Amino acid sequence: MDFDLTPSQQELLCRVAEMARDRFAPRAADYDERAVFPAEDFEDLFREGLLSAVVPADYGGLGLGPYSGDVFTLWMITKELAKADLSLARCWEGHSNSLVLLAGLADEKQKTRWFEGVVKRGEKWVAWSGEPLSSAPGEKSSFGTRVEKTAGGWHVSGSKVFCTSAGGADWAILLVNTEGPGGARHASASPEGLLMLACDLSDATVTFDGSWWNPIGMRATVSHRVCFDRTFIPEDHLIGGPGQYLKDGWQTCFIPHYAASFLGAAEGAYDYAMEHLKRQNKGGDPYVQQRVAQMALNLETAHLWLRHVARLWETGKYEEAKLAGSRARYAIEHLAEETVRHSIRACGARSLNRPSPLERIYRDLSFYIRHDNDDHILSMIGKSLLGQPFDPSFYKP
Ligand SMILES: Cc1cc2nc3c(=O)[nH]c(=O)nc-3n(C[C@H](O)[C@H](O)[C@H](O)COP(=O)(O)OP(=O)(O)OC[C@H]3O[C@@H](n4cnc5c(N)ncnc54)[C@H](O)[C@@H]3O)c2cc1C
Numbered sequence: 001m002d003f004d005l006t007p008s009q010q011e012l013l014c015r016v017a018e019m020a021r022d023r024f025a026p027r028a029a030d031y032d033e034r035a036v037f038p039a040e041d042f043e044d045l046f047r048e049g050l051l052s053a054v055v056p057a058d059y060g061g062l063g064l065g066p067y068s069g070d071v072f073t074l075w076m077i078t079k080e081l082a083k084a085d086l087s088l089a090r091c092w093e094g095h096s097n098s099l100v101l102l103a104g105l106a107d108e109k110q111k112t113r114w115f116e117g118v119v120k121r122g123e124k125w126v127a128w129s130g131e132p133l134s135s136a137p138g139e140k141s142s143f144g145t146r147v148e149k150t151a152g153g154w155h156v157s158g159s160k161v162f163c164t165s166a167g168g169a170d171w172a173i174l175l176v177n178t179e180g181p182g183g184a185r186h187a188s189a190s191p192e193g194l195l196m197l198a199c200d201l202s203d204a205t206v207t208f209d210g211s212w213w214n215p216i217g218m219r220a221t222v223s224h225r226v227c228f229d230r231t232f233i234p235e236d237h238l239i240g241g242p243g244q245y246l247k248d249g250w251q252t253c254f255i256p257h258y259a260a261s262f263l264g265a266a267e268g269a270y271d272y273a274m275e276h277l278k279r280q281n282k283g284g285d286p287y288v289q290q291r292v293a294q295m296a297l298n299l300e301t302a303h304l305w306l307r308h309v310a311r312l313w314e315t316g317k318y319e320e321a322k323l324a325g326s327r328a329r330y331a332i333e334h335l336a337e338e339t340v341r342h343s344i345r346a347c348g349a350r351s352l353n354r355p356s357p358l359e360r361i362y363r364d365l366s367f368y369i370r371h372d373n374d375d376h377i378l379s380m381i382g383k384s385l386l387g388q389p390f391d392p393s394f395y396k397p
Pocket residue numbers: 090094126127128129130131132133134162163164218221223367368370371372373376397
């Protein structure tokens with residue numbers, strides 16, 4: 001589809017698509033099988049200057065992002081990575097979203113120091129909130145952190161789960177709450193309780209527990225449990241002011257980014273199906289024709305949604321963009337799931353026999369869309385239409 005991209009945007013996306021197809025896609029099955037961080041992919045991204053995609057141009061990056069006039073290119077990069085490997089895309093999203101926060105909220109000293117680490121040394125970032133408080137059946141450990149103010153900084157103790165890129169990233173933005181466990185999704189704390197603290201993950205008091213992580217999909221995101229044993233975070237590692245993450249609605253920048261990943265997975269399923277169907281010469285079947293048409297329409301619709309939301313961000317219509325991002329995320333989640341279902345039905349049982357990219361996409365997407373609850377997203381959209389109070393960042397039931 002033609003999205004009026006400039007020649008340099010097109011060149012960048014072609015380069016990413018080529019890397020994803022030739023280098024990342026062939027590695028994906030092995031990362032998934034061993035449930036390990038896609039380290040070689042990140043080395044390639046660094047070597048190609050892509051790890052700095054969201055670093056502002058003044059600090060040596062490409063300057064992409066929701067508040068810097070070009071977020072569509074960022075989302076299309078993510079889509080290309082997700083097409084090759086949805087786990088890689090999640091780790092990449094975590095890195096890019098963290099840099100969006102640094103670009104928007106860090107002070108000059110912090111930016112100089114941390115962006116230099118990304119641009120020159122390939123340092124990888126991630127943001128961790130994950131403190132679900134009610135335990136699931138069979139779950140042996142409980143999760144949650146406590147933050148204690150101390151001379152010159154804070155001590156963080158306890159644990160977080162769903163810590164994407166655990167053991168792979170160098171820095172994590174910890175979303176912690178001074179009012180007790182819960183992270184950004186604390187049920188009742190005032191917004192000011194939420195702090196964003198940059199944590200150097202080489203600190204000996206930070207340990208990684210992979211025993212918790214054995215999911216159906218997204219295995220290579222290594223979203224392990226991470227434990228903090230009175231980890232000291234100095235005062236100059238506080239990013240933005242207390243509560244700013246919630247008050248400015250930063251989560252809304254990342255919601256359509258997740259949707260770009262879902263779209264990439266769907267496009268990967270479509271490409272697989274087309275190759276499979278052509279090879280088996282099944283194009284004459286009217287049901288196959290309909291499934292192919294439906295898949296293509298889904299992909300086209302999802303792209304148009306993302307282009308629409310990106311334009312709202314890029315033209316400064318931020319309040320509209322925040323809500324439209326959730327609407328796009330809901331729509332694209334379902335378009336992507338349906339596309340994968342059509343691929344499986346058109347291609348048959350062997351498409352789910354390992355090793356098969358479609359089998360991996362099916363598992364990864366089923367798990368990743370649980371990142372948020374679509375019932376609650378839809379309800380939030382309903383509230384916005386009915387004139388009721390709504391929160392487009394988190395979808396509280
Ligand atoms: C692959 C993957 C990677 C992730 N990476 C990160 C990361 O890097 N950083 C990060 O911070 N987070 C990350 N997340 C975590 C994510 O943000 C959620 O915190 C996590 O999915 C919550 O787990 P859960 O669905 O089991 O939790 P729960 O909070 O137990 O939710 C279970 C379900 O119950 C619903 N629910 C919750 N409370 C209520 C209620 N009171 N009444 C009715 N329904 C309710 C929820 O909406 C949901 O549908 C990741 C998630 C995934 C799947």
